[in-house]
Amino acid sequence: MSKLHVSTTVNGEPSEFLCEANDTMLDILRGPLGLTGSKEGCASGDCGACSVTLDGRLVCACLMLAVEAEGAEIETIEGMAQGDKLHPLQQKFLEMAALQCGICTPGMLVAAKSLLEQNMNPTETEVRYWLAGNLCRCTGYDKIVHAVLDTAAEMREAAR
Numbered sequence: 580m581s582k583l584h585v586s587t588t589v590n591g592e593p594s595e596f597l598c599e600a601n602d603t604m605l606d607i608l609r610g611p612l613g614l615t616g617s618k619e620g621c622a623s624g625d626c627g628a629c630s631v632t633l634d635g636r637l638v639c640a641c642l643m644l645a646v647e648a649e650g651a652e653i654e655t656i657e658g659m660a661q662g663d664k665l666h667p668l669q670q671k672f673l674e675m676a677a678l679q680c681g682i683c684t685p686g687m688l689v690a691a692k693s694l695l696e697q698n699m700n701p702t703e704t705e706v707r708y709w710l711a712g713n714l715c716r717c718t719g720y721d722k723i724v725h726a727v728l729d730t731a732a733e734m735r736e737a738a739r
Contacts, residue, residue, distance in 0.1 A: 585645060587652070589655065596611050597611075601644070603645060604645050605641045607645040608631070616657050617629045617685055618682050618686065624642040626714045630689045631653055632693055634652055635693075635696070639712075655689070656688055675722050677722040683713055694710075695727070
């Protein structure tokens, strides 16, 4: 079987790759594209460690076929910071120690950013609901939820 050619945009940069018809986007991100921030935790869409956005929609890269990226825009954890300047969510996760082992952290950050892009004033319940697809076995979630809420408040204040 011949490889398929895919043209897409990853973290704002045009990208092309060859893939098999059954390769997942996670396979391609971590393999040929060398973007290892997205993690494989379950390979069944249950943990959220591989969360990315596809045309602004939060998806699990382990469930997405790489060929589905044709013509799409994908954002990964590697695209979150602007050079050496961390995204406010990344900075707040560090300040509030909202991470431990780091396996879930990239997916949590991508999911939280996706939430704040749609809702800059979420309630705690909304944050918990939005992040429910991202499992963490270390933190207990409270620091993560409070980091998202604090970041939202700071971003709203900065926008005034």
